[in-house]
Amino acid sequence: MTDTSMRTGLQQGVSAQSPTAAPTRRRRPLDERGKWWRFVVVLIVTIIAIVPIVSVLYLSLQPGLGSSATGLTLENFGLVFSQTQISYWLENSLLVTLVTVVISVAVAAPAGYVLSRVRSRLVSSYSLVLFVVQSLPVVTAVIPLFILFSGLGLVDNLGGVIIVYVGSTLSVATWMLAAYYDSIPISLEEAAWMDGLSVFGSFLRVVLRNSLPGILSTAIFSFLLSWNDYLVAVVFLRSDVNYTLPVGLETFFQQNATNWGLVMAVAVIMMLPPVILFAALNKYFSVGGIGGALAGR
Amino acid sequence: MSAVSEGIERARRGVGAGGSGRTTPRRRRRPTGGGLTLLLFALPSLILLLLINLYPLVYAAMQSVRSGNLINLGPFVGLANYRNVLTDPDFWHSALFTLIFTVTGVFGSWAVGLALAMLLRGKVPAGGVFKVLLLLPWVVPVVVSATSWNWLVATPQSPLPEFFSLLGFDNVLFLSDPTLAKIVVCVFKVWISFPFMMMMMSSALTAVDVNVYEAAKVDGATGWQSFRSITMPLISRSTYISWILMTIFCVNDFPTIYLLTGGGPTNATTSLVVLAYRTVFQDFQTGPGVAIAFLMTAVLVIVSVVLYRQIAKVNIE
Numbered sequence: 001m002t003d004t005s006m007r008t009g010l011q012q013g014v015s016a017q018s019p020t021a022a023p024t025r026r027r028r029p030l031d032e033r034g035k036w037w038r039f040v041v042v043l044i045v046t047i048i049a050i051v052p053i054v055s056v057l058y059l060s061l062q063p064g065l066g067s068s069a070t071g072l073t074l075e076n077f078g079l080v081f082s083q084t085q086i087s088y089w090l091e092n093s094l095l096v097t098l099v100t101v102v103i104s105v106a107v108a109a110p111a112g113y114v115l116s117r118v119r120s121r122l123v124s125s126y127s128l129v130l131f132v133v134q135s136l137p138v139v140t141a142v143i144p145l146f147i148l149f150s151g152l153g154l155v156d157n158l159g160g161v162i163i164v165y166v167g168s169t170l171s172v173a174t175w176m177l178a179a180y181y182d183s184i185p186i187s188l189e190e191a192a193w194m195d196g197l198s199v200f201g202s203f204l205r206v207v208l209r210n211s212l213p214g215i216l217s218t219a220i221f222s223f224l225l226s227w228n229d230y231l232v233a234v235v236f237l238r239s240d241v242n243y244t245l246p247v248g249l250e251t252f253f254q255q256n257a258t259n260w261g262l263v264m265a266v267a268v269i270m271m272l273p274p275v276i277l278f279a280a281l282n283k284y285f286s287v288g289g290i291g292g293a294l295a296g297r
Numbered sequence: 298m299s300a301v302s303e304g305i306e307r308a309r310r311g312v313g314a315g316g317s318g319r320t321t322p323r324r325r326r327r328p329t330g331g332g333l334t335l336l337l338f339a340l341p342s343l344i345l346l347l348l349i350n351l352y353p354l355v356y357a358a359m360q361s362v363r364s365g366n367l368i369n370l371g372p373f374v375g376l377a378n379y380r381n382v383l384t385d386p387d388f389w390h391s392a393l394f395t396l397i398f399t400v401t402g403v404f405g406s407w408a409v410g411l412a413l414a415m416l417l418r419g420k421v422p423a424g425g426v427f428k429v430l431l432l433l434p435w436v437v438p439v440v441v442s443a444t445s446w447n448w449l450v451a452t453p454q455s456p457l458p459e460f461f462s463l464l465g466f467d468n469v470l471f472l473s474d475p476t477l478a479k480i481v482v483c484v485f486k487v488w489i490s491f492p493f494m495m496m497m498m499s500s501a502l503t504a505v506d507v508n509v510y511e512a513a514k515v516d517g518a519t520g521w522q523s524f525r526s527i528t529m530p531l532i533s534r535s536t537y538i539s540w541i542l543m544t545i546f547c548v549n550d551f552p553t554i555y556l557l558t559g560g561g562p563t564n565a566t567t568s569l570v571v572l573a574y575r576t577v578f579q580d581f582q583t584g585p586g587v588a589i590a591f592l593m594t595a596v597l598v599i600v601s602v603v604l605y606r607q608i609a610k611v612n613i614e
Contacts, residue, residue, distance in 0.1 A: 034419075035419060035420050035421055035422065036422075038416045038417075038419065038421050039421050039422050039423075041416060042413065042416050042417060042421055042424075042427050043427075045409075045413065045431075046427050046430050046431055049430070049431060049433070049434055049488065049491075050430055050433055050434075051449070052434075052442055052445040052446055052449060052488075053433050053434070053437055053442070053445065055445050055448065055449060055456075056441060056444070056445045059448065106341075107341045107342050107345060108342065110337075110338030110339070110341070110342075111338060111339050111341070111342035111343075113335075113338055114335050114338050114339045117335075118335060126339070126343075129346065129351075130346075131601075132598065133346065133350040133351070133354075134545065135545045135549075135594065135597055135598060135601055136350070136354065136549075136594055137548070137549040137551075137570055137573070137590050137593065137594060138549065138551070139549075139551060139570055139573050139574050139577070139586075139590055140353065140354070140357045140573075140587060140590040140591070140594070141349070141350065141353040141354070141357070142353075143353075143357065143360065143367070143577055143583060143586075143587065144352065144353035144356035144357050144360070145349070145353050146367065147356070147367065147368070148352070148353075148356075163348075163349060164349060166345060166349070167345055167346075167348070167349025167350055168349075170342060170345055170346065170349075170350075174342060193327065193328050197328070198328050198330065198331070198334065199327060199328055199330070199331040199334040199335065200334050203334075203338075224436065227438065228438040228439060228440070230439065230440055230551075230552040230555075230556065231551045231552060231574075235578070245438075245440075246438060246439075246440040249440050249441070249444065250440055250556065253444055260448060263444060264444070264445075264448075267440075267441040267444055267445070270438055270440070270441055271436075271437045271438060271441045274436050274437070274438065275433065275436055275437065278429070278432060278436045279429055282428070282429055282432070285496075
């Protein structure tokens with residue numbers, strides 16, 4: 001809403017309430033009022049909130065013991081690459097995360113369409129199953145999957161981890177996309193069907209084409225879940241070169257608890273991709289959709 | 298393709314409202330073969346759901362009534378695992394901590410998130426920058442933030458204990474004292490979760506028309522009154538949803554606790570999930586471990602359903 005339209009709206013509201021008020025008196029719009037004290041409060045909260053994150057960055061730039069460097073230095077990052085298997089961890093994390101994101105969007109996109117467009121008992125119970133599954137602790141699922149996967153050679157294997165991640169992102173990804181499709185009017189598809197397109201054709205050309213923000217939201221969500229996960233990775237990945245970054249960092253931290261510079265350098269490398277992704281795509285990400293999808297059916 | 302976009306354009310204008318001479322049926326008519334397509338759409342998701350989610354559930358249910366280990370199911374023991382778990386004081390201790398952790402996690406993060414969402418709703422200088430910075434605790438991997446919090450609070454030389462000693466409290470060991478460790482873990486959880494709540498509440502608040510507040514103010518409502526009677530009813534649906542989701546996140550949360558304290562000192566911060574994990578992967582007793590997880594899930598599902606019903610009520614109103 002622009003300032004002018006807001007002001008006129010307010011004036012109308014005011015004059016309707018109290019006809020005696022001078023019509024020429026201009027009130028400042030509500031969202032302008034008190035902006036400086038709000039700024040100060042938000043500033044203080046933000047500073048407190050990011051202390052732990054800034055500390056990570058700051059410590060990673062400190063010279064280590066016996067170093068000749070003074071002031072801030074990038075030498076920890078060089079040391080980390082020569083002293084740990086971080087190049088493997090980084091590669092594994094990237095691979096696992098990207099494959100998970102692609103598969104979970106590819107599976108959830110059509111499933112979410114069914115959830116959004118079909119009204120039947122079967123679909124409602126499917127939605128309920130998704131909800132129940134989402135509330136189960138990963139710890140319970142991990143043990144049977146561990147036994148199943150050890151028979152299939154999927155333990156200490158990135159493929160096994162990817163399968164578990166896809167499974168655990170599935171519910172929320174499906175909901176998020178269903179919620180987004182709900183906002184696309186069915187009349188668009190009907191028009192496409194009139195023009196002779198099949199359901200699949202209209203899904204590809206009309207629905208998906210108009211769902212980029214929904215798809216991006218889902219992709220970001222899957223990215224965060226698989227990039228940040230610790231539990232599944234620590235159970236399934238056994239050897240040093242197969243670790244993803246969270247397990248690598250935790251193991252390295254246990255062994256070098258006092259060498260904060262090196263530990264934090266690994267931490268910085270690990271937090272940069274999600275932070276950059278979020279800073280760049282923040283405006284596309286909305287968690288409001290999760291709630292709408294959950295309560296809508 | 299141009300026919301399609303033309304069709305879309307027509308639909309956008311309001312489904313052929315006059316003009317083109319063609320009458321557009323108001324009823325949805327799916328092309329033939331659509332049903333099969335929809336089935337194929339749902340199939341991959343159903344297969345994955347069966348394999349990764351439902352199969353483990355059934356297998357775990359079997360494990361919980363047997364005395365086995367990570368490799369073998371073991372002999373059938375009936376409800377002995379459940380009985381043993383329910384008579385174990387460690388279980389009740391963990392249940393209590395899970396409750397504390399969940400209640401503070403849910404309401405703490407909701408209160409902070411809602412407050413920030415309301416502060417950032419109007420015009421705030423550099424508001425966009427704050428919105429991104431405030432999401433960081435949620436975006437940064439838990440492994441990283443747990444490491445950082447360890448550095449901030451764990452040892453007497455850490456910054457926070459140093460700060461407290463300036464205030465006259467010497468040698469405050471935040472993660473070695475049971476009560477302080479509990480508080481730190483709960484604060485850590487609120488810190489991680491408030492950005493999620495802030496996002497949920499921000500999107501709920503966009504639905505609230507600011508002019509309503511102006512009208513209320515003219516009618517003499519105080520800030521608190523307009524919050525109670527305008528804001529709260531309009532965001533109550535999103536609030537219940539966010540509580541459900543956060544309850545699930547908190548009860549099932551393993552890394553936040555495990556990476557910061559490992560469940561210690563001496564079980565003080567052991568939640569049910571951490572207890573289940575330890576019972577299975579450190580004591581190798583799958584039966585009792587799974588039983589703990591199942592009991593916890595049962596309570597969780599009941600709580601979720603109660604809150605879910607509450608949403609349905611709000612929807613009707």
